[in-house]
Amino acid sequence: MARVLGLDPGLRRTGWGVIETAGNRLRHVGHGVVATDSGASVPERLCALHEGLVEIVARYEPDEAVVEETFVNRNPDSTLKLGLARGVALLAPALAGLPVHEYAANRIKKALVGAGHADKEQVALMVRHLLPGVGDATADATDALAAAICHAHAAGTRAHWQPAQAASGAAR
Amino acid sequence: MARVLGLDPGLRRTGWGVIETAGNRLRHVGHGVVATDSGASVPERLCALHEGLVEIVARYEPDEAVVEETFVNRNPDSTLKLGLARGVALLAPALAGLPVHEYAANRIKKALVGAGHADKEQVALMVRHLLPGVGDATADATDALAAAICHAHAAGTRAHWQPAQAASGAAR
Numbered sequence: 001m002a003r004v005l006g007l008d009p010g011l012r013r014t015g016w017g018v019i020e021t022a023g024n025r026l027r028h029v030g031h032g033v034v035a036t037d038s039g040a041s042v043p044e045r046l047c048a049l050h051e052g053l054v055e056i057v058a059r060y061e062p063d064e065a066v067v068e069e070t071f072v073n074r075n076p077d078s079t080l081k082l083g084l085a086r087g088v089a090l091l092a093p094a095l096a097g098l099p100v101h102e103y104a105a106n107r108i109k110k111a112l113v114g115a116g117h118a119d120k121e122q123v124a125l126m127v128r129h130l131l132p133g134v135g136d137a138t139a140d141a142t143d144a145l146a147a148a149i150c151h152a153h154a155a156g157t158r159a160h161w162q163p164a165q166a167a168s169g170a171a172r
Numbered sequence: 173m174a175r176v177l178g179l180d181p182g183l184r185r186t187g188w189g190v191i192e193t194a195g196n197r198l199r200h201v202g203h204g205v206v207a208t209d210s211g212a213s214v215p216e217r218l219c220a221l222h223e224g225l226v227e228i229v230a231r232y233e234p235d236e237a238v239v240e241e242t243f244v245n246r247n248p249d250s251t252l253k254l255g256l257a258r259g260v261a262l263l264a265p266a267l268a269g270l271p272v273h274e275y276a277a278n279r280i281k282k283a284l285v286g287a288g289h290a291d292k293e294q295v296a297l298m299v300r301h302l303l304p305g306v307g308d309a310t311a312d313a314t315d316a317l318a319a320a321i322c323h324a325h326a327a328g329t330r331a332h333w334q335p336a337q338a339a340s341g342a343a344r
Contacts, residue, residue, distance in 0.1 A: 086255070087258070091259075094219045
């Protein structure tokens with residue numbers, strides 16, 4: 001059994017979601033959003049984001065973290081702002097010693113819905129189907145849970161492969 | 173007297189420099205570079221950067237921090253990477269409760285050399301002239317010291333204005 005923390009970073013709102021995996025079964029543990037005060041300075045907002053994430057890592061004690069690697073925006077200023085939030089989102093679980101994985105947004109969508117260009121509603125629908133306990137999570141939180149599910153699937157696939165690879169290695 | 177920490181952030185190398193200001197006099201206190209291992213993962217490198225900066229803030233106890241606001245790059249991927257490092261560079265002094273200021277690179281150059289498009293050598297030359305104790309600092313460190321000097325000048329100018337504004341307010 002492993003706990004995975006998914007993060008969908010943004011300076012204004014960072015979605016987070018925690019799931020538990022046991023074999024190919026998934027369980028919803030918790031989710032939410034770390035929102036920062038738009039009236040505060042950027043360094044103050046990064047502090048609030050950092051402190052929120054450190055608290056979530058301490059409370060849920062995940063084994064791994066997954067951060068959505070959002071498409072770079074056409075607007076360089078937005079790309080840079082997103083980078084600030086992503087830097088802080090990658091830092092909090094890494095400081096706690098967790099392995100931190102990054103998946104591109106379209107890979108996460110493909111893992112859940114089967115199409116890299118699925119919209120947020122389709123992703124949310126699939127997250128609710130796979131994790132019945134989710135309830136009325138916002139899109140930021142379902143995106144974060146989707147990142148965690150995508151990693152659980154990828155890790156599960158690797159786990160299935162391992163015995164086969166070991167067997168073929170032994171047969172050589 | 174105030175201590176100012178200047179930072180020139182980058183994922184690979186983040187330059188830092190500490191100066192002391194008393195009126196319009198400047199003194200060099202320390203400088204260096206936090207370099208991260210190019211073989212490590214991005215989250216690990218952000219951790220190393222964070223830990224390096226937290227140590228510098230604890231050791232030098234600055235009153236304020238200044239972060240160079242580098243031009244966004246034409247390459248969106250580089251812009252995002254720079255954003256990761258800048259997020260972490262803004263965070264460390266903010267977590268210590270310091271006011272954190274940002275100045276555009278061309279404003280810093282203009283404050284030191286008189287031209288927004290001065291090259292790194294001209295900036296370094298001026299930093300060495302203003303802070304004779306600097307010695308053989310690398311360009312990352314002289315850029316960080318230049319950011320601190322730029323802020324000291326701006327803050328000094330504001331301090332000179334304040335009595336005049338107060339006086340004109342009283343006269344109204």
